[in-house]
Amino acid sequence: MKPVRILFVCLGNICRSPLAEGLMRDLASRAGHSSAIVVDSAGTGAWHIGDPPDRRSIAVARAHRIDIAGLRGRKIGAADFAAFDLILGMDSANVRDLLALAPSTAAEKVHLFMHYAAGRHNDVPDPYYETADAFEALYQMLEAGCSSLLAKLERAS
Template sequence: MLKVLFVCLGNICRSPMAEAIFRDLIKKEGLSDHISVDSAGIGHWHVGTDPHEGTRAILEQNKISFEGMLARQVESSDWDRFDYIIAMDQKNLQDLQAIRKKNGVTVKMLMDYASNPDETDVPDPYFTGNFDQVYQLVMEGCIGLLNEIKQNHKFKEEL
């Protein structure tokens, strides 16, 4: 199974939004048996808490489930468990590179997968309050990531 981890600063706004959106996309594509997804934060401040109310509201508005999601911090074992570790912004990417345990894991920013991004970073709505903009950026990046994964990995139909 291919495993994707989304990472932001505290794991309550952007990365859980990306996890929920990506999980919804892979479910709609019938790839839930082939791709798994999780999210984590660089920091420990929100470990064990639900996604931010703004993230929950935009996901509910778009009928995307976030059921059972709780914030957690990036762990050293994530480098062994995930094939893709996707950062929400340049600072998250730098922090991930600083704690990188091994090579062979694709570590990129989410907007690297967007078609023609106006932004290179996904802004943190915890500070900006703009959950609508973040939702649009995350959706665009997740669609691009899923398309690249489907292009690079052939998933066989279960018999």
């Protein structure tokens, strides 16, 4: 498989993007592509720099045998636009913010996650103010998107 570096981005980097990072890493590993697919996550905001993922994201990942507890929140930086091949925003607002930050030479790397991964122009909803059930729904949506993304990457190789 052709190597690819993917950055998942949401608002605070504690709910959606770290769960997508852990999920994609797990799927790539199970498919034998861990050396070809490098994943990371970041937020457009700086509120949670250094914080672990939301406890509900950690719990839903753990329920699906994925460990994201060691991840730490960070804010996207200028170097990320050069370091990653794909920068996938979880919702339209994230994509708008990413495009405002991206140098013109890197704008083509920025995409709405579900549109790029599955051809659906859907935002991945932010579950932060929701109950634990919303995190299971988030997991299911991200799992479908990451599975589609992995299949797309495999076909492109």
